[in-house]
Amino acid sequence: MATNEESPRTGQTLAIIGCGTMASAILSGVLNACAASQAQGDEPRISRFIATVQSEGSAAALRSRFQDRIEVIRGDNVTAMKEADLVLLAFKPYMVDKVLRNEGVYEALLGKLVISVLVGSPVQKLEDAIRLCQPFGKGTITNKAGALHIKRAMMNIAVEFGAGMTVIETTEDMPPSYNELTDWIFLQCGKIQSVAPELFDIGGVMAGASGALLSVAFDGMLDGAVSQGLKRADAKKILTQALFSLATLLENGEHPAVLREKFSSPKGTTIDGLLSLEEDRARYAFSKAVIASSKRSQEIGK
Numbered sequence: 001m002a003t004n005e006e007s008p009r010t011g012q013t014l015a016i017i018g019c020g021t022m023a024s025a026i027l028s029g030v031l032n033a034c035a036a037s038q039a040q041g042d043e044p045r046i047s048r049f050i051a052t053v054q055s056e057g058s059a060a061a062l063r064s065r066f067q068d069r070i071e072v073i074r075g076d077n078v079t080a081m082k083e084a085d086l087v088l089l090a091f092k093p094y095m096v097d098k099v100l101r102n103e104g105v106y107e108a109l110l111g112k113l114v115i116s117v118l119v120g121s122p123v124q125k126l127e128d129a130i131r132l133c134q135p136f137g138k139g140t141i142t143n144k145a146g147a148l149h150i151k152r153a154m155m156n157i158a159v160e161f162g163a164g165m166t167v168i169e170t171t172e173d174m175p176p177s178y179n180e181l182t183d184w185i186f187l188q189c190g191k192i193q194s195v196a197p198e199l200f201d202i203g204g205v206m207a208g209a210s211g212a213l214l215s216v217a218f219d220g221m222l223d224g225a226v227s228q229g230l231k232r233a234d235a236k237k238i239l240t241q242a243l244f245s246l247a248t249l250l251e252n253g254e255h256p257a258v259l260r261e262k263f264s265s266p267k268g269t270t271i272d273g274l275l276s277l278e279e280d281r282a283r284y285a286f287s288k289a290v291i292a293s294s295k296r297s298q299e300i301g302k
Helices: 021-039 056-069 077-083 093-100 105-109 123-131 157-161 176-187 197-227 232-251 256-263 269-279 282-300
Strands: 012-017 046-053 071-074 086-089 113-116 149-155 164-169 190-195
Touching: 012 021, 012 077, 021 046, 021 056, 021 157, 021 176, 046 056, 046 077, 056 071, 071 077, 077 105, 093 123, 105 123, 113 123, 113 176, 123 149, 149 176, 149 197, 157 164, 164 176, 164 197, 176 190, 190 197, 197 232, 197 282, 232 256, 256 269, 269 282
Parallel strands: 012 046, 012 086, 046 071, 086 113, 113 149, 164 190
Antiparallel strands: 149 164
């Protein structure tokens, strides 16, 4: 087993605390990556997976989906934290105090990499909750040996298919191996982008909520196509591929405004459609939606 900083550790245990929809998507991507490593004869970076849930229904759903590839624990988060080398916090944000202000949590998380995908939950808020569980009461969590190391990440549901986008908050005084491991986990689920702590809320909106916002435009365009005689299934197939094409162009450096110019011919169909959108202030509506989502994320964290 590798133990130096240059070589990644293998055979680690990952505990997912609150394994719901998003956590299951992450779990699926990482499981597939580790299975591929095993198939090539290599020891996977993570060889044991523990998922905690609250209800028997959730436990049954996870066991049905992942079979014997994971261990499911119901209602005992501390045990899972103790047995893990790294911990993913994925429960509902309003449950921060309920989950983290429990006896044994502080000791269970000391010195380990803790990754949080909780919306609107700054690192300080998580540390404050955990600090109350220290054996000697409230105190200062330092970045010495045995300290807490918390990374925040926000992604979209496409991580399950290896096509996600994850925003990862940059952190100071974090062991390089922990930064590298965090990047590796989410690279198995798509692409990543690091952002400064003060930009994490808006970065998280762009990575996570933007898909839901864009789906409104997608649905509206389908309705328009149907009204003009195209079957919805056919319109969806065409529009989905058109979005892939647009993403490819943007990823290769094209600017949205330049693309609109390239698509627009004098007296053509595209320019009439664009003018209609401008008349209805579509760009402003989407800008306003992004700002509203970002502000809400900040409010949740207070």
